[in-house]
Amino acid sequence: MFSYIVIILCCVQFINAVALPKYISTSSHLNEYHENLVETDYYSPSKEVEVTLPSRLLKFSNPTPAPDIKPQILKEQLRQDRVPVTNKETQTTPMEYENPINKGLAEIVEEIRRHHFTEAQKILSGINFNDKIPDIVHQVYNNSMTNIDLLLDFGRNLTKTDVACSVLFALWNEMKVNGHRDVYKMIALVNAIESQLLNVNGSTELKNKAELVTNEGILDITSATVKILKAAMTSAPNNKSNTQARLLADSIFELDSNHKVFDEVIKNVANESFSEVSAIQIAQNLYSHVFISQAISGIQELFKKLEDSHNLDSPAVLNIAEYLKNLKNMPNYVNLSKPKKDAVDAMIQKMPLCARNLIFEPYVCIWNRGKSEYLYVAGSEFNRNEDKRSVFTRTTREAVGPGVWIVEKMGDEFFFQNKAYENEYLFAATGMHSKDSRFVHTWTEGGKVGKKSSWQIVLESDVCYLRNVNYDEYLFASDRQSGDKSRYVFTWIPKTSTREANFQWQIRKCDLSEILKKGL
Known part of the structure; x- marks a missing residue:
């Protein structure tokens, strides 16, 4: 029995001498750690640190109570004194701390989205973010064509050419990667890059990069535009x-x-x-x-x-x-x-001669290849009646005053007004000379005679064919003469296309002053 009492007394002595001081020290350290937490970002007023001690030791403990700090006071303290806790063994900063680079990138992206380009540029200038520009552009672009104009405006508004070009280069890459090849947007981007390069005196590297991007852009622009214009x-x-x-x-x-x-x-x-x-x-x-x-x-x-x-x-x-x-x-x-x-x-x-003279010469003479004679309007002695004047070729093979014509073009149709007889136009008449030939006149009452006065030109090398639109018949010089100086001219009623020389005409340049000088 005595031995049991001795053992108990020894245990009590051991507790008083060793265990209890160690516990009290441990409790004190817990309180100190609690205070440290309050001074750091790890402390949350909504969370309490609870330490559960064995029940047999509670009566021996006398822990120091945690400081009574209200949440508002604690937050203010945290704002005033943010000192990161460092692990003394590893000497590393806890991962929960915000990376200032990432924070800056996020702020720039947000400012660009708000069209606050000046504020975004200030942040860019404060810290060297140039190598992060592709990331910034990528976040703002966000795989959407609707953000192209936003980034274009941002690039145009930057005052530093190298930064502006970096933004525009990154934008081009985003458009390319996402397959956004809107031709108008590409044109705007190329123009923006070239506008920035006007401010570059040196920086060959920057110019070379810009040239690569713009050349690639122009190739894509060319390809897209060809398709659109071809369809049009x-x-x-x-x-x-x-x-x-x-x-x-x-x-x-x-x-x-x-x-x-x-x-x-x-x-x-x-x-x-x-x-x-x-x-x-x-x-x-x-x-x-x-x-x-x-x-x-x-x-x-x-x-x-x-x-x-x-x-x-x-x-x-x-x-x-x-x-x-x-x-x-x-x-x-x-x-x-x-x-x-x-x-x-x-x-x-x-x-071709006919095309050139029909369009560019103010006055022309119409020459028949088969007969080597000029078309002209005869005097009143040859009139079939009062409202029609006869048309022949001149067998003397020279251009005459009544053989000078003024050409008018309307669409693909031509009209020939005689210079000597003002406002009289060449036309194919209703009356026929034979079953195969129709008379040709000018209208003495003046003006055009509907489609009968309309002619289409069929080019063939240095000659042409004159087809009457109303009758679909070709003009030709016949073999029949009227007197010793005039040859009848008709249209060919069978409508068959013929390549005989009598159907071939040249529209020649007229030297009106020379003709009038000769009194022809």
Whole structure:
């Protein structure tokens, strides 16, 4: 029994001497740790630190109570004194602490989205975020084409050229990766980059990068524009889609000062459309462009295509001649570059004789190849009646005053007004000479006689054929003469196409002053 008492006393002594002081020390450290938590970001007033001690030791403990700190006071203290707790063993900062770089990126993205470009630039200037620009652009772009204009505006508003170009380069990459190839957006981006480069004096590396991006952009722009303009070629010039295409063509035209991009685009359009759309319609659409230089570039490519295919006898050449004449008569034609003017003159000179003279000469003489005689209007002594004047060829083979004509073109139809007999037009009469031939006159009462006065020109090398629109009959010089100086001219009623020389005519330039001088 005594031995049990001794053992108990020894245990009590051990507790008083060793265990209890150690516990009290432990409790004190817990209180100190609790205080440290209050001073750091890890403390949350809503969370309490509870320490559960064995029940047999509670009566020996006397822990220091945790400081009574109200949540509002604690938050204020945390704001005033944010000192990260460092693990003394590893010397590392806890991961919960916010990375200032990431915070700055997030702020820049938010400012851009709010269109606060100045504030975004200030943050960019405060910390070197240039290497993070692709990340910023990626977050703002967010795989949406609707954000292209936002980033374009941001890039344009940046005052540092290198930063602005970095933004625009990153935007181009986002558009490419996402397959967003809107031609208008690409044009705007290329223009924005080139505008920034105007401020660059040095930085060859920046210029080289810009050149790579813009060249790639121009290739994509060219490809997309060709498809749009080619599709527009199938519709009439006043069609809505064609109007939109012309607006696009205007943007392409102004993309570079030398208009090389537009010239390349229109060349491809003319080449790809040529086999699918009539040359006449292509010419109409090309002529409808706003800028003279635009129209000339397009017409030049079409003309070259016709020339290469040995098809300058095409009716489209007559339209091209008319368009070039109109362009030359425009007030600002004189401001065109010499190469453009030279290109126009070269096309005119390459045109078939009839096409060139029909359009560009104020007065013409009409010469029959089979008889080598000029078409002219006879005097009143040959009149069949008061309202019709007879038309012959002059067997003396010389141009005479009544053989000078003024040409008028309306659409694809031509009208021939006699210079000597004012306001009298060549027409195919109702009366027939025979079952195969119809008389040709001028109308003495003046003016056109409907479609009977209308003629279409069929080109063939250096000659042409005159087809009456009303009767679908070709003009020819007959073998029958009236007197010793005149030969009858008729239209061929059978309507069969003939290539005989008597049906072939040349539209020749007339020297009116020389003719009048001779009194012919």
